[in-house]
Amino acid sequence: MTEKLLNHRAEGPDTAPALLLGPSLGTSYALWDKVAPELSVTHRVVRWDLPGHGGSPAELIGPGATVGDLARLVLALADSLGLDRFGYAGVSLGGAVGLHLALHHPERVFRLAVICSSAHFGGAAPWEERAAQVRAEGLDRLAESANARWFTSGYTVPELVADHRAADPGAYAACCDALGAFDLRERLAEVSVPTLLVAGRQDPATPPAHLREIADAVPDATLVELPGASHLAPAERPEAVLAALRAHFDGLAGRGMEVRRQVLGDSHVDRAQARQSPFTARFQDFIARYAWGEIWTDPTLSRRERSMITLTALVAHGHHDELALHVRAARRNGLTPEEIGAVLLQTAVYCGVPAANAAFATAQRVLEEEE
Incomplete structure (x- = not known):
């Protein structure tokens, strides 16, 4: 019998470095819609859904689940795709999964980005209360407050709010159990992979102080704070998140895409991105990495x-x-x-x-x- 896996979407050339993107509680991989296509120029991007969210089976998780359980599901997905090592970026609960992977499986993760997340989420009590509410009455009432928890005033992404309402209550509650039990504060100094922390300055769920705590404890970590961003920064401030992730993951290719936009203009690069297919993805990676990342960035000529x-x-x-x-x-x-x-x-x-x-x-x- 075939093992059930997390629902996922893969983009970019098969030969490029792998980059896994993890979601926040209540969302689907659509959280990355404004960021993943650009990252897929230089990486094999794999974004995944939490159990009971998007297209992932709810039965992959149950009451009393832990972040370690979710991390094992992510590793099973990576194994099924033949990804021995990968970069990882995750938002909120997805970021907690990344911290767990970097701590317990550093041989699998070559770089980590933790976005609008924390090494702890306030202890078990508030999450037990939310899990009980969801198990009793479903997600409709909780989804009504999603905008206030996720975005700055006046901003919304209706598709993500719809994903929240459509999530399986039992799986959502199990994810709440995982958040309530999560606390890596005493072990952050053991994280050895290069780590980027991205905080939304107006994030009420995981304020910048939570990311600062991780940055202060993880050796040589980098912290970026985004003004005008709340909890779902990749949806609300995609350009800023993309710039931070490129600088952290891409090296020459990321710098190349930045120079390419500066020289040729956003509209041209956006059209090229829109036309990208699996057939042309390696060529786009070649252009970004060598033409723009090495030649046009060489300071010998202006x-x-x-x-x-x-x-x-x-x-x-x-x-x-x-x-x-x-x-x-x-x-x-x-x-x-x-x-x-x-x-x-x-x-x-x-x-x-x-x-x-x-x-x-x-x-x-x-x-x-x-x-």
């Missing part, structure tokens, strides 16, 4: 100089669509229309007049659109 060289190469090979893109990039990198014209005039000498003629037409169209 971005102005790199734009001039790139324009010349594109003219020489007749890549007019790319030329239009890089004329816009050259303007972002500080070249004036006169300097772009001088570069194209130089190409007339060394690449040929017909090539330069077509390039001038493309550049003129782009510059007129810019004006």
